[in-house]
Amino acid sequence: MQIVLISLLNGLVYGMLLFMLASGLTLIFSMMGVLNFAHASIYMVGAYLAYQISQVLGFFPALIIAPLVCGLIGVAIEVWGLRRVHHNGHIAELLFTIGLVFIIQRLVQMTWGMLPMAYRVPPLLDFPLFTIYGANFAAYRGFMLLVSAGMLLCTWVLLKKTRIGLIIQASLTHPSMVGALGHNVPVVFTTVFAGGCLLAGLAGVIGGNYQTTEPGMADGMGPIVFVVVVFGGLGSLAGCFIASIIMGMIQTFAVVIDYSIADLLAPVGLALHGDTLLTEVLTVPVSRIGGLLPFVMMVLILFFRPRGLLGTRDT
């Protein structure tokens, strides 16, 4: 019971962090058709910037400034990069973002070096918030939940209650129609791209000290965010949210499951013996392959429901 409750909370924290990253990506992907490979790199840049700014001004100014800078980087990428390669088709855009991954990675390494940064949780938030069954729940994790919930609310209001949101939503599903109605679709694209990068930067600020700020952090988050986007479905923020929480829960819960497929078969009377490959595969405990589960789920959903959980278009 204790483990279930703690895993539930931690899964929620991790899931919300994933959502913050994935929501920006899913908006960009749905609207522009570009799978932005550099999205996790912006997350990394956000973490590094936050570290640098927090050295001078403290954590809370960094929480505001770093995402804004990431948003500006997003504008620059869209206006001077993506827009130029756009007329060469989606493949060119895709390759462009892959190139960006390497460039950003290298720039970060050249600026900050290859060692992890000493980016720490601010002392103000460095205390246990409450205790359940003897285990502390850190205040910083609570703060992460708060920030991501706030972000969720803001995005929701922006998309559902404002005129900009209306146009963005329309562009998600019918970009050419929106253009035909006289809206400046390129500006909408830039706004969305910048907004996505801003969210990625924000995720970086609060994820950088929750995890480790190091040049490999983009590689760690990148694949899992794609899984979330594909699993949740194109053009659906709600799907993205559900997928994020599911992935967060899976990753935290898989760890605590010590059973293997063989244990599942045992009550049915199927006992496995010997040293065959099959036995080996079936007796691996779930906790050991937990990291694989999201990818298995992505493959399954692509088989049975290619548009994702709540998607409106096929991927």
Add this chain to the structure above:
Amino acid sequence: MVLALAGRPALAEDTIKIGYIEALSGPFASAGDEALKIFGYVLEKINAQGGALGKKFELVPFDDKLQPAEALIALKTITDQNMPFVMQCTGSNVGAALVDAVAKHNARNPDNRVLYLNCGALATELTNEKCDFWQFRFIGNVEMRAVARVKALPKDVTKVYLLNPDYLFGQSVQHDTRKWLEKLRPDVQIVGDELIPFGKVQDFSSYIAKIRASGAQSVITGNYNRDLNLLIKAAVDAGLDVRFDTYLAQVLGGATSIGSAGENRLSTVSEFNSNVPVELNKPEAEAFVTGWRANHDTEFGFLPWLTMFQMLTKAINQAGSTDALKVALALEGMKATDLVGFPVEMRAEDHQLLMPYYAVTFTKNVKYDAEKTGLGWKIDFIASTEDLTLPTTCKMKRPTS
């Protein structure tokens, strides 16, 4: 592609070239980069004393990206250029490939043999089942570390939790720790034993919940870098009070990323650190360390790399040439003392360097801190060369000529 310093003009001076295969790009590049700096410092000292046979040593670096296939391409270049030595310090999978390839090359080309100096491929089997005459390992293997680790475990710790990365190194840590716990500390109960995907876990708090539920007093772990850092962070966040008895917490960047979270609860087994000469009262060795610290923010942790070049110099001088066979025969059974005066020996049976290990704790109470963190490594226990002279299963094939 091979990242040799190919475009460099040939040096007028005749040097002893050592082909150095290392991960110089990719996720482990930081460690490779640091190793190059350490060898630079070591060779500066060795060459200042005249090198071997009046010639200086010169490292020729090659990037293997931690891939055995790349390492073999580099080895080909090294043998094509008639370099007498090849050295490699990261990755047992690369090490195993090199042991094989060097043995084959030497059998086929008796007039152009090469000696493999292993300075960091740690898998125990490389000097046991897979031992080879042409490989010399100048660093302790996993089993030697496991013995030091188990011997250094405080007497009041009776419940331990094993948590290791799920690949060759982690599995051998798991196996050897179990084996020596049973032999040396039958009173210790293993309350949990788990392998985790290497570098994939984003949040360790569920593991922490499991460790708490198991009632363990210590987590014995071969995790390092990001995994170890996240593990300790999650423990601190959850207020779990256990020791972390690690194998590799001292590796580059560990001190910086763990920081005060590890104070007095993080321990590791290491070859050396800045405070060893202080605690053993060896001013000369301390001067060597301060010479390094004057220009670098990092620890000088790899004393065996200095020992390696001292022994190699002696062997080349004894052999009177850099011929691989002659140098190998001179190295076999060679006894020496390391920088702080402990005896070391290149065992002839398996070509494993017998050397001491230091079990150390991360604490404020030291003269030299690690990576400018204000905390440094303090010796708890020294596992002597004698303690770590373990039996080997090596049955070596020796060359006939």
